[in-house]
Amino acid sequence: MSSAPVCLDDFEKLARLSLPASVFGYYFSGADAESTLQRNKDAYDSLLIRPRILVDVEKVTTETTILGHKINSPVCVAPTAFHGMANDEAEKATARACASLKTCYTMATYSNTSMEDTYAAAKQKSRKQDPLHWFQLYVEQDREATKQLVQRCERAGYKALVITVDRPRLGRRLADLRHAFKLPKHLSLANFIADETRSGAGAYAGGAIDASLNWKDIEWFKSITKLPIVIKGIFRGEDAKLAVKHGVDGIIVSNHGGRQLDGCPATLEVLPEIVDAVKGSKVEVYVDGGIRKGTDVFKALALGARAVFLGRPIVYGLAYQGEEGVRSVLSLINYEFRLAMALAGCTSTDKITPDYIIPAEEISLARSYAKYHSKRIAPKL
């Protein structure tokens, strides 16, 4: 590809060309047959937008808030591990890009620059204003170590704790098995002091992650931190209701980008169930997985998501041009989203309601024909 990227999929193509196969394989792959990875993306194509016309869209704003914090766009950055394989500045570059565009950056537990250094880099970028950082937590068997991590991120200025609950064990990503993927030796897990289980290889194998994590632990987290708690990986209405009952503040509807349980629905397909389950509570619902276009963002918001999170496109942007590359990815999808809003006749995110969309199967030619034309053209019997 010789020209500059003009859509998010172009960044994936460039990353495939430039990164070592094992690194691209780690970033790109999903679990097993990758059917959920594909389904996440396809789901967006099976939902159609019904635009309103002759709406004054001279001024369109994408601004919104998450957990009370203002962001310029509902497109935020999901936690993804090991940014150092894409760029030497690693998470610092990603966080700076988010700070300059005033959106939320979620730092992964397994990052290659520390939470303190990353926050400081972003703060400098945002001219000393507090950047909006959330911290994604993998809960460890050693709860004292986990507690220290939580306290550190609270001290460092992170505004929410995102507890990932869909990874009691690591999904089988075939590309990683084929390449015997490991974190390159020159990179470390910068939020930890190095030891066996938290070496690159150990962490990837899930050495320290606690598979016994359950709802009781959520109560424990609430007792050790004042930070709002967001649960990442809720997938069913019953579990969303339990999240409300346990006093969490937010839910990220996620299947880990199809990297864990293959064969589950797309996140967009289960989003309405979760939105419905938390109705009447203050819990905010966000979604990730397969979002690649401005119209995807529009559709997710129409189904009730307050914001969306991007995973892979961010690391592809980082691999392309570091901080500038991440900024390009975010700016491009924000531009597309604003355009989709204008073309659909919505001037602000709260105006994007379910009546703007319709599942493709409900609007098949056969149905439209039957509804509007059958009487006129039907042969007389």
Ligand SMILES: Cc1cc2nc3c(=O)[nH]c(=O)nc-3n(C[C@H](O)[C@H](O)[C@H](O)COP(=O)(O)O)c2cc1C
């Ligand atoms: C390379 C990579 C690393 C990831 N690392 C983490 C992680 O450390 N913690 C986590 O909760 N989710 C992790 N995820 C999942 C993302 O947070 C997110 O759920 C997913 O990437 C969204 O799908 P998308 O890539 O299609 O946008 C990772 C995803 C990818 C692709």
Ligand SMILES: CCCCC(=O)C(=O)O
């Ligand atoms: C230890 C690496 C975990 C990162 C992760 O969650 C993923 O690759 O999906």
